[in-house]
Amino acid sequence: MLAVAVPPLWGQSSSTSASPSARGRKIFASRCAACHGADARGGQYGPALVEKSDLRERPVSWFRDLIRKGVPSAGMPPFDLPKVELDAVATLVHSLNLPAAQNAVPGDRLAGQQYFFGQGQCASCHMVNGKGSAVGPDLSNLARDLSVAEIQSSLLQPKAGITPGYESVTVHLRNGEILSGFARSRSNFELVLQDMKGKFHLLREDEISSVNENEPSPMPPLEASPEDLQNLLASAEGTARSREHPKSPHLLNPAGFPSRGSFILSPVTG
């Protein structure tokens, strides 16, 4: 299923070995990986620690306490680590489910953007900050909404998580016409179908002969080199910074203007 080797979810090159994040990774590798997996996606004895949106709201202190006390009932022993080590590994685990925008994702953002609009052909279906095609789900807020692990999974296994309103269907009409596209809005009595050109078809029950669910996603799993994937993830992180809401926007706040460097592209003009 996986077309490529899975690149690391956390950076390896940007920080020195003495930094807290490096310390956290080191402790994770020695103390946690045996059960939870080296990529934190779960192992033989412990559950995955990524793609757990219920962990997103937990503060670092919650992870720290849990690691310190363990979960004896589930077989996780207490880890009586020095405070500095406990803090480092708790911070790392906490970061795994944060939105991508709140994590520093290693990789070459610019190369990721080029891949998005070029070789990867992502922009033939998706739009980011107004650029690209509006056929598929808009990805401008991706890094605000999803963690790096979730973005990675959606790239490699697109069928696993479908954006609501983008369920793929084929509709046979009573007049013989056949329409394929996304069920953007659906009830027992009507269906708004968006075709692959972005046009909406407003269909009523009495016009519809049958509705067939297609393969969950028309998106093919990404086939990219680990490097391209890493760069793509890095560029996704960059998109979110541009979407931050200005803090005092009734005032002319420079914060209202995204900085050019943090854009996957720069559609704000004038």
Add this chain to the structure above:
Amino acid sequence: LSGNRYSKLAEINTSNVSQLQLKWIYTVPLWKQFYPDTSYFRENFKYFGLEAVPLVADGILYATGPQQTYALDARTGRQIWLYSRPRTPGIVGDAALGSNRGLAILGDKVFMVTHDAHMIALNRTTGQLVRFKVMPEKPMHYGGTVAPMVVKDMVIGGVAGGDWGIRGFLAAFRASDGKQVWRRWTVPAKGDPEAKTWGGDPAETGGGGTWITGSYDPETDTLYWTTGNPYPDSDDRGRPGDNLYTNCILAMNPDTGEIKWFYQVTPHDVHDWDATAPVVLVDTVLQGQPRKLLLHADKNGFFYVLDRTNGKVVVAKPFVKVNWASGIGADGRPQRVPEGGIVCPESGTNWNGTAFSPETHLYYIMAVEKCMVGLSAGNWKGKHPAEEVAKKYLEALDISDGSVAWKIPEVGLADGKRDAGVLATSGGLLFYGDPSGDIVAADARDGKALWHFTTNGENKSSPMTYTVDGKQFVVLAVGPNILGFALP
């Protein structure tokens, strides 16, 4: 006790159930939980209501709410997408109350002005943000409530905040890339020729909001837009003169923002009489002559019929009780009379939608009869006579002489920004939301109510009508709902 949920009632049965229709809606005011507990919000959120007038294109209905845009299936009201921005702290005025009056469509984009005066463009398919543009140039108390307007390849937006201190402007942006095409300031800078109408020294925050959508005449390629009051409205000590271009109807070149002519409805306003009532462009025969006219029933109580080619007054007459001016002179200026303690009107109309029917030759407005205590610098404190309760009327104005052809009194509270408007149709009908929460269809000839629908909601918007799949709908936002009506 038997647990049997069975009723013997049989009035509604298989033979008549097809005629079952929606009879009423009650809206749970849940949103009250989410607003700050300040006197401003307490006062205004007693009666929250959407103010947007929807648009329909290609079978999709688009409407706006507080920092939100909705795309609905126009036949069913079913949501296709929703775009929502977070509220931002520090917003003041109507913008803080979530007031938003609609959007504009061009090509694959819809445009909305956010409460913080950003012009945003959304993709019509995904409903996601394509671009935003911060309209103001400097930090002031700008707000955004206006429905933007598309002219040619431009989208035009204005700003609110004239009661809080802004330098008003209107700006045009190229729809394709958001680049500013022009900016028309409504308050001059020091040294501008208009500065002499501010005693030579216009305040930087002179007001002059542009918070209601104007009109466009493609034949003469003229953009008409109205402007709001000078700031501060009840304290005129620092602004001797007419205060151009506050309280004006501006006729502009849409490509440059250059003023072709202007008509200042209330020179040197001290009563919050924004000129932001609609400017309705009508070609009709008046007094035996084919005329190109502009209709405008102002907050100041006068109904104006202007020659829209030159801004000259053709007809001007009060449509409610007016005691601050004896009339409009030949020079177009109000003939002011000394004001007593009570000034009439408080606000004869507001921004709410109006309609001219070419069939009845009547101009339909929602008018409010109410006088106010005249406040000015020096008398803010002290005892004031009690004010009467505002009374709302559906009025039909005769454009040939400005007289009130007929008026229908409306039951219900007229204050609280309940600025519901009127729609006229060639079916000989008027549609409007009344102040007691009904939606009414009335005979356009005499205002007699022919149908009504009880919503119990706050009417703060104007109805619109459209056809989808060959079926006519009338749609109106009431409270936090959008309601669609059609024949069975």
